Amino acid sequence: MATFHFTLRKPKARKTGEIPIYLRITANRKYCYLSTGIQIVESRWNPDKERVRKSSQSHKAYNSKLESLLVKAREAALTLQNELNDEPSAKAIKRVMQGESQGKFFPYAFEYRDELDKRDKYWQYRQVKPVIDKFRAFTGEYLTFKDITPALLRRFESYLAIEHDNNQNTIYKNLSVLRRIIRQAVNERIIGVQDNPFHQYEMTKGKAKKEKLSIEEIQKIENTELEQDSRLWHTRNYFLFSFYCAGIRFTDMCTLQWKHIQDNRLKYRMSKTDQPKNIKLLSQAKAILQHYEHRDTGPEARIFPILPDNQIYKTDTALQKAIDSRNTTINNHLKNIARKADIETNITFHIARHSFADYARQKGMSLYDLSKALGHSSLSITEAYLKSFDEESLDSAMDDLF
Numbered sequence: 001m002a003t004f005h006f007t008l009r010k011p012k013a014r015k016t017g018e019i020p021i022y023l024r025i026t027a028n029r030k031y032c033y034l035s036t037g038i039q040i041v042e043s044r045w046n047p048d049k050e051r052v053r054k055s056s057q058s059h060k061a062y063n064s065k066l067e068s069l070l071v072k073a074r075e076a077a078l079t080l081q082n083e084l085n086d087e088p089s090a091k092a093i094k095r096v097m098q099g100e101s102q103g104k105f106f107p108y109a110f111e112y113r114d115e116l117d118k119r120d121k122y123w124q125y126r127q128v129k130p131v132i133d134k135f136r137a138f139t140g141e142y143l144t145f146k147d148i149t150p151a152l153l154r155r156f157e158s159y160l161a162i163e164h165d166n167n168q169n170t171i172y173k174n175l176s177v178l179r180r181i182i183r184q185a186v187n188e189r190i191i192g193v194q195d196n197p198f199h200q201y202e203m204t205k206g207k208a209k210k211e212k213l214s215i216e217e218i219q220k221i222e223n224t225e226l227e228q229d230s231r232l233w234h235t236r237n238y239f240l241f242s243f244y245c246a247g248i249r250f251t252d253m254c255t256l257q258w259k260h261i262q263d264n265r266l267k268y269r270m271s272k273t274d275q276p277k278n279i280k281l282l283s284q285a286k287a288i289l290q291h292y293e294h295r296d297t298g299p300e301a302r303i304f305p306i307l308p309d310n311q312i313y314k315t316d317t318a319l320q321k322a323i324d325s326r327n328t329t330i331n332n333h334l335k336n337i338a339r340k341a342d343i344e345t346n347i348t349f350h351i352a353r354h355s356f357a358d359y360a361r362q363k364g365m366s367l368y369d370l371s372k373a374l375g376h377s378s379l380s381i382t383e384a385y386l387k388s389f390d391e392e393s394l395d396s397a398m399d400d401l402f
Helices: 059-084 090-097 105-118 122-139 150-163 168-187 215-223 231-244 250-255 283-290 316-340 351-362 367-374 379-401
Strands: 003-008 019-027 030-040 265-269 276-280
Touching: 003 059, 019 059, 019 090, 030 059, 030 090, 059 090, 105 122, 105 168, 122 150, 122 168, 122 316, 150 168, 215 231, 215 351, 231 250, 231 283, 231 316, 231 351, 250 316, 351 367, 351 379, 367 379
Parallel strands: none
Antiparallel strands: 003 019, 019 030, 265 276
């Protein structure tokens, strides 16, 4: 059962000494606050009765407003409980009291999106925002949770394929974002379990294909003539260093520091999984590092000049935005390198990781060793990672056989 209490929120005290009164809404052991619009000095507040003392000239008007809000809160909770057949969340009660329709999807989705931004969850925010925008463009501004049916989701699939030219895997990822938002709405008692359309809707995932380069193509990139210290020259170094160090991800390449080089090994913690990685430095990787030893080699200095040396990023979001921008630039440089090397594959930085994994598999590296090299947390992840390579290998073997 939801409970309601009026309280002074002292951290929000005004410079005049007045403190705002908030209604604290508690349900399912979670709470939120709703402003009453009233501010008083602390001496005029009775914390036991949760009302304004008679010493305040406006105590009758203030207490009448508090009583009215309390009635409104109880009515909202009761209405929602009847709709959900379950106890509503504190947020849901607050939303209704603020005049928002309980069933509206986009106000809730925007709140979900903005919460990711506030919590500095850059990659999740970057994934969620365009999906919400596409869904709103498809459905229009006004949409209730009950409007989201399996039939609507099927039409949205067609919309993504036709209007946005999305492949099946991209469509799957878009729908996964919507499913995540709706699941949270269910968990927060914003809607009932019966209102989740994904219980009757089967999402289809396409066959994933990981682009990769052969060792011969890697060697063609190595042997391509590029002007020393040019942007393309540096880009090639980054790409090859990743390949020869078991597929370092671009985010980690940007933030590698000289302290991560210890006893001819590369030791760092991967940003994506927070798993440690410890790789022996091969001669090819050492040769690349020698090009950067003229730079600041203090333990905290970045090894590669991908990000500005003196730039300090105050938040993870600021850092990730800078890395994202540089990733786009580096991928464009890689496409130029591929043209010069006469390689038709659409190269991106992440292909260095795919290429390493496929080459190691071909050379007979054990699944356990490959899993450790890639920094996976389990062998099953590595098996799934290699699945598309194995299928291509089988296809090639069948072609050779007949």
